[in-house]
Amino acid sequence: MTENQRYLTKSRFTLGMDCPTKLFYAGNPDIYPDASIEDTFLKSLAENGYHVGALAQQYHPGGHAVSTLNPEEALAQTERLLEQDEVTIYEAAFRFDDLFIRVDILVKKGNQIDLIEVKAKSYDKEKDGSLATSNGKPRAKWLPYLLDIAFQKYVVTKALPDSHIRAWLMPVDKQAVCPTHTLHQKISIDENRDPSGSPGVQSEPLTSDELEQRLLCKIPVDMHCEWIQQHSFVEAIGPPDFVERINWLAAHYRRNEKLVTPIKPQCAKCEFRPKTADSLSELKSGFEECWREQLSWGDEDFKEPNVLDIWNLSAGKKKELFDEKLIKLDHIQKQHIQPKPNEVPGISASERQWLQVEKHQNRDSEPYFDGPGLLREMKSWKYPLHFIDFETTMPAIPFHRGRRPYEQIAFQFSHHTVSRDHHVCHAGEFIDLSPGSFPNYAFLRELKRQLSQDDGTIFRYSQHENTVLLQIYEQLLSDSDAPSDRDELLEFIRTISTAGDKWSGKRTMVDLCEMVVSYYYSPRTKGSNSIKKVLPAIIEESTFLRETYSQPVYGAQNGIPSFNFSDHQWIHIADGNASDPYSTLVGLSEYAVADGGNALAAYAKAQRIDTSSQQHAETVKALLRYCELDTLAMVMIYQAWADRAGLS
Structure with a gap:
């Protein structure tokens, strides 16, 4: 193996199965940037993966870690360890032809070798059942994971032809219960990344309870691997046979040759494009390169919207248009x-889609605003109006004893009000980042207290807040140690939420996003x-908002009351353009939170026992500011509409 040898690894194989062209872009990172690397939400998901991987190793104690990043050294270390009759290896390395893999956990007992692929994906035995259909075909949501382990089994079988290889998938058991308050904290992520870009993971020894009451399950997948090897894949390009496809991908990747995949609606999810136009001067967009080559597009073509931009257009319709x-x-x-009209007030989804197309075709940049329709809605609202936003997290490894993996944690909310005379006030908030504290019931109790002062209309933006309340409802019902005020809390949730056909509360929250969609x-x-x-x-469209918030009135004396800001100016005008209020958060603190991914990471960091009191305090401040802006953003939308509709 030479220093610059290019091998098809697990991650490259997965990428190539998703889109063969991506292999070329991934193999040339200095030319084609991968936007997913800097995605804060994806980073938070990756941290779940690191935690789960470390926990899986604890469930297989006494193992030897092959930690070197040098492929030759990793292969040599693995070979020496496999000389033992019984051994457990973390990140064992194997090579066959142009293929090179690292196995999450390998357990050798004599001639039998178990390959264990650890995944942060949740598995619910009652709901998910088998990973395959009755005819043996892998279910769509499990196929990428089964392809991954099938690839590994193929490589190891070729590398160790005299051994009996068994394959296992180790996902998170959704029905498991966390045995202690300290399990999550025993696995810490080091923010200082190693040369591979992965963070260091430190684990403390687990107690007997933590080892016995496992949060991960082990599923045998040999039959699924066999099915994959024996069946063909219908793909746009390349051989359909599994092994032939592996070799085809590996050969092109080794030679650094681009495979041209026909463009399709799935291109919308392509990660190979710079985040900003400025970075295109030095880097290339893989996404654009594909479209330039296949559609003969130039720079001006990419400035125009395409079918991928049409809101809520079905996958089938997109494919039809692409074809x-x-x-x-x-x-x-x-x-x-x-387009077909709605049977209820507001434009229908198809009417909105055609409106989007028509406005572009007419080069009409003016917003559509159904003033009369929105005014009818507004007249049904009761003052004071309440605008709420939740910050939540669903960790793979629970922070609290008795909780299940990926169970909802509601740790923060913000609450703005608007009075009948249009006076805006940051009326309340809640945050609990205390390590080991399960905040949901205190969160709900405080929300109830703040919203029960009157019967004003409550607003959320999209489904999240309603979903979280229903999840807390189920937690209260199933909790054997529920609080004494459980019935009152349940009744409160029923009053302000909607649960399908079960109930729609007399004060159920109004979805401001639905108002956007309809009007x-x-x-x-x-x-x-x-x-x-x-x-x-x-x-940009509201003179009222620009004039109001381009002044330092927020948190000012005789201005808009705020818990976390003083004399703050949300909007800055430059060359006639208004800045995004969220951009003002970034310079307020080195711990600034400006998006949902940052908020997830901030909560997780606050739970770590090595987080200093100063870091904890600054994290609290940053989260409070971020969440407050989320509810103020809702207020701003209301204010602009009220002004345009003639209410203010």
């Missing part, structure tokens, strides 16, 4: 969307209804 080479919105005709559309949002996209668009 007909109808990519740009200028190519779409009304019969392709077939408002701005071409500036590019089809997105995320509040992070809607708010900047509305600010």
Whole structure:
């Protein structure tokens, strides 16, 4: 193996099975940036994976870690360890032809070798059942994981032809119960990354309870590996046979040759593009390169919206349009969307889709605003209006005894009010980052106290808050040590939430996002209804918001009351353009939180026993500021609409 030898590894194989062209981009990172590396939400998911991997090693104690990043050294260490009759190895290395893998956990007993692939994905035996259908075909949601372990088994079988190889998948057991308050804290992530880009993971020894009451389960997958090897894959390019496909991907990757995959709707998820246009001067967008080559597009073509930007367009419809080479919105005709009216107030989903297309085709940059329809909704709202936002996390390894993996933790909320005379106030908040504290019931109790002062209309943005309340409802019902006020808390949840056909509370929260979908559309949002996209668009369109918040009135005396800001100016105008309020959070502290991924990471860091009191305090401040802006953003949307509808 030479220093610059290119091998098809587990991650590269997975990438190539997703899209063969991505192998070329991944193999040339100095030219084609991978945006997923800097994605804060994906980073938080990766940390779950590191925790689960370390826990799996604890469940297989006494193992030898092959920690070197040098492939030759890793192979040599693995070979020496395998000379033992019985041995457990973490990150064992194997090579066969152009293939090179590291096995999460390998257990050798005589001639039998178990390969254990550890995954942070949850598995619920009652709901998920078998990983395959009745005819043996892997279920779609498990296929990527089974392909991964099948690839590993193939390589190890070839590398050790005289051994009996068994394959196992080790996911998180959704039905397991955490035995202690300290399990999560015993596995810590070192923020200083090693040369591979992975953080160091430190683990403390587990107690007997923590070892016996396992949060991970082991599923035999040999039959699934065999099915994969014996069946063909229908792909756009390349051989359908599993082994032939492995060798095909490996050969092209070794030679650094690009495989050209036909563009398709899945290109929307391509990670190989710079996050900002400025970085394109030095780097290339893999996404754009594919489209340039196959569609003969130039720079101007990418400035125009395409079918991937159409809000909520079904996968089938996108494929149909791609198959007909109808990519740009200028190519779409009304019969392709077939807009049909709603039976309820507001524009329908299909009408909104056609509105998006039509506005672009007419080069109409003005927002759509159904003033009369929105005014009807507003007249049904009771003052004072309440705007709430939750910050939550669902860790793979629970922070608290008695909780299950990926169980919801609600650790923070913010609460703004708007009075009948349109006075805005940051009315309340809650945060609990105390290590070992299960905050949900205190969170709910304080939310109840703040919202029970009147019967004003309550607003959320999208489904998250409703979902979280229903999850806490189930926690209260199933908790053998439920609080004495459980019935009152359950009744409160039923009052302000909706649970399908079970109930719709007399004061159920109004979804402001649904109001956006039904009564408002701005071409500036590019089809997105995320509040992070809607708010900047509305600010650009609202003179009221720009005039109000371009002054340091927030948290000012005789201004808008705030718990966490003083004399703050949310909007800065430069060259006629208004800044995004979220950008003002970044410079406030080195611990600044400016998006949901940062919030997840901040909570997890606060739970660590090695977090200093100063770090903990600064994290609390940063989260309070971030969550407060989330509810203020909702207020701003309301204010802009009220002003335009003539209410303010």
